[in-house]
Amino acid sequence: MRPESPDPSDEGRRTEVLRIPAFRLFWTATTIRAFGSSIANVAFQVLIVTVVAATPFQIGILSALGVAPYLFLGFIIGALMDRWNRQRTLVLTSIGRAVVLAAVPILLLLDRLEFWSLAVIMLTLGVLTLFAHSAEQPFVPQIVPRASLVSANARLGQSETVAGTAGPAAGGALLTLVGAPLIFVFEAVIHAVSAILQSRIRVTESAPAPRAAGRHIGHDIAEGMRFTYRHKTLRPLALSVHVWFLGNSIVATVFAVFALRELGMPAWAYGIAVAFGGVGGFLGAIIAPAVGERIGAGRAILIGRSLTVVPWLLLAVAPLSNATNIVLLVVVVSIAQFLFGLAMGIEDANEISYRQAIAPDAIQGRMNATIRTTNRIVFFFGALGAGVLATWLGYSVSLGIAAAVFAVAALVIVFSPLRNARHGEGEPSAR
Template sequence: MRDPAAPTGTDAEARSREVLRLPAFALFWSASTIRAFGSAIAGVAFQVLIVTVLNATPLEISILSALGVVPYLFLGLIIGALMDRWRRQRALIITSVARAIVLGSIPVLLLLDALTFWSLAAVILTLGILTLFADSAAQPFLPNIVPRGSLVMANARLGQSETVAGTAGPALGGALLNLLGAPFLFAFDAVINAVAAVLQSRITVEEAVPQRRPEGRHIGHDIVEGMRYTYRHRTLRPLALSIHVWFLANSIVSTVFAVFVLRELDLAPWAFGVALAFGGVGGFLGALFAPRLGMRLGAGRAILLGRALAVVPWLALAVMPLDASSGIGVLLPVVSAAQFVFGLSMGIEDANDTGYRQAVAPDAIQGRMNSTIRTVNRVVFFVGALLTGLLVTFMGYQSTLAIAATVFTIAALIVACSPLRTARHEDAADTNPALRS
């Protein structure tokens, strides 16, 4: 259970610099990091299976892609509510073991020549549900093993390792795929999840005993209570609304960026890969600077800085006179810089955003608060991705990027014009009775 006498001021800053020295967090971070690398590596094998082994049609590919999001849309709020009634460490261990079993089934299906579209769809859907359980347990579990003053640093460390995994993992996965084949990659990821379960089981933590639901109260009441808490809270409400708007803008740029760069600007695939790598570098540096910025500026202003920086790259790409004739000498630096700044913005705001949420909300509602924000984000992203196709069709690439920059600006203005702007991590205890001594 979170220490009610969590350190403040200089003590909190000292503890935040030593977060990886906390045995419980070191185990949690290790499990999260190896799982991130395993997922990035296995992601390459999934793409190869879908395209070359199954020879999936475009419709089938879109169905398989949607299956990874579907659990969040239909089960996100329910599982979030359950995480406030269950022991989260146990949920993390069980989902890691289950993921190991499901991933281990893929090499068996390949060896038996029994892998079909429907069997792979079942695997992807099951993994999506298990990932939802893991995500819903991990965010509210972190404040139980990390002091309040260290939450930003803890999220920054997790963000750094995820960025490195997302950048280096696919390249490593491609190399291993050529050397050892897809069955080995899935078996490797299965072993990684088993190791993660062992690491998670070794975490020493005193979780609060989950309260039983009172008689006459069902899970729907828990979900509504979580939504009311999130959207009525003085600082969480603008934070949640800003995140939702940010996800709408991100759905636009995520959908249009690759097509704009590869088709409209005719940038070579290798150059596109270089630009994405710069985004990874920016994300790593942003997460590296996030704790110090959070301490100096406060949570609200650090989040605002990240939101504001997100406007810059997409506005630049929208207004600059770029086309295929500009040449790689101009296009590569511009596109790489855009990705770097966007990655930097995400690294800065994500650790401060998540850390502040975890510090503000009482433990008993952490699961529902996080699942409320996360589920609405997924719905917004899903709708935004569909609308982007219409925007590009009728307005063109750069006009669509200009709209995205405008939406990013709105996300920043929500923070700037709300009480969240002056919020500080060290003041979170004042709004969270669970943190008061």
Template sequence: MDEDSPSAAPPREILRHPAFAFFWTATTLRAFGSTIAGVAFQVLIVTVIGATPGQVGILNALSVVPYLFLGLIVGAWMDRWRRQRALVVTTIGRAVVLAIVPVLVVTGALDFWSLAAVTLALGVLTLFGDSAAQPLLPRLVPRASLPAANARLGQSQTVAQTAGPAIGGALLAIVGAPILFVIDAVIAAVAALLQSGIVVSEKRAAPRAAGRHVGHEIAQGMRYTYRHPTLRPLALSIHVWFLGNSIVVTAFVVFALRELALPPWAYGVALALGGVGGFVGAVIAPRLGARLGAGRAILLGRVLVVLPWAALALVPLSPDGGMGVTLGVVAAAQFVYGLAMGIEDPNDISYRQSVAPDGIQGRMNSTIRTVNRTVFFVGALLAGLLMTVIGLPATLGAGAGFFVLASLVIAFSPLRSARHGGTTKN
């Protein structure tokens, strides 16, 4: 057990840890609030400000831009700041920004530029919140319980992503978009109150040595991540996975709605099956991690994710083949896709959290997360080129090929035999 870990108490039901119970409840509320308000955002973008396709692309990009420009810096800060306090402050900031939106709507001041400012502000706050939450979790539960904790978080996130849009759509029809933002602001305020109730012991970072600055600390975090014998292949595999994932998710919506001519309701059913698969995967992830080891559980998820996209690329589907067969294949593919992510995500994140010392958690996570966002940007652009040049099924096949490569990185590395809770020496 690492010296930075909480007390090595015997594993028990994870929600019986009071600090984690507050953390999980707040995180679950925020997930539901975000997915519910996401419906209102789309309505405002399309119907209220009448955004052009180019403006829609800019608004989508603004939510990711903070990670590209600030991700590494914020990660370094989180290894010096009190993470629990940072989490509370950013959640309060989110509540304030969300509360501004209905005021803009009511006063008629909402336009592309004001919505862009809101989107950018929420992106920055999300960056700070994510950068605080991941390294905080190992301080809330014993490191042996991290797979169970991340699985719980994954389950609630999956349920929110599956049910949230439906709830948001129903509420939108009843109360309108401005009230949805009020609801999300209230949810964020409640989440901040719960986060403030988290009791956690956080170490104070030692003062920087003379002549050192945040750039030195960022470089240290990158060296640690990419020189570590098991974190290096894990990080590289994640980056390749993100490249493949950006290609398939960009192409899938066009493939399903245009190539296969699925009606919107059928497309929604397929996505919902992906959510079900993700929930099932998150339920079984801790047991698989304990039985197979972290490395093999992650590898299983990486291998599984190849199957649905290879199937969609190779199985001859067409609008003339019958709605039932087409929807069945697409829905089954989404279920396996969600199942794979549900298995690998808790084991992936938990292994990172269990291996890295507390003092470098923020930088290690931000290094991986920032490169992932950059790779996703590149992959989305590559997907557009591939769809134009080789067609939609072949583009999905190319994404599956990157998933194969991500699996091979783990299969031929020391990570394959790694287990959770490995001792880390500073």
């Protein structure tokens, strides 16, 4: 693939990515869709509880449907993304999501929205989102120079963080003002606009090499796994992020219950603490390019991994309870969330950019799918185990175990060649 811009001569120097027409269109489409998704998530939660009146078991099923496509289709779709036109995939998935979201207000107006129809909608959106995510990561290196990948991913991370922080509040307000049907009409329009913007990106995608006789998609998937887990720096990167997802599955399952039930934080206080996580993530994404350029990709990722240990260790050992002064409680939990967001902001942009730069284009889809799908398999089973862990050992001990798991993720990098990796070194992407 080769975009009409930027000029290939820019390959060795960092470019302000929003000046690149192709990336500007991609970033705009991604940003408005991120805000829309954050608003839609709130609306879906309200529909599940109020309109569908789902039982706890049904809520669990609906939540699992968001992850299920990765478990069953992640590797396959990743392999397809090395043979399909990625831009066309992005456009079609945006159109598909617009159509699916437009069905929600129709079902609401006809009073036909019930558990099974909502389950079909959630599963369909999950599959379409999986296709879109599988196309996005290998597409970015084709519309920006290698030297600007960290900046590009940092911009995308900033948008995701702001959307994740402001979107739920906006969703709650819009839900009150205009109601669920109009919100989903708005969501459908956002995805339609996103499709138009994506279709305007000017990039030429080369056809993949013909598959050799006797080979099938299973061979393609195996090749992607071999490339990922035999590569001297991608292997420790993949193993480290898998371990990180195990730790994250614990905190994602335990933290909200710990804060709201164990510490007795009121909803407004919990909301403030979570918002500080968004602030930290935004700041981390801002400084990520400078950190990666100054100390190298490997050490930037290591800083993020190491910093992740601190907030959960703090919450595990701090003498907090529902009798703690509310101001002190908000301060401590907010600091923990800020540090967690900061760590993710620093490491995400550097990690994704390094993966995009180190892998040839012909295997980008499979390499990303290998890592992303395994991450979600680890998260799925880790979340199930985290519930048992919290029941047996309590919330504080569970958070302490999560901190230890995050420490292991950092140690994987410390004792590997990835520690000294820098952006721009290693095998260049095939273009």
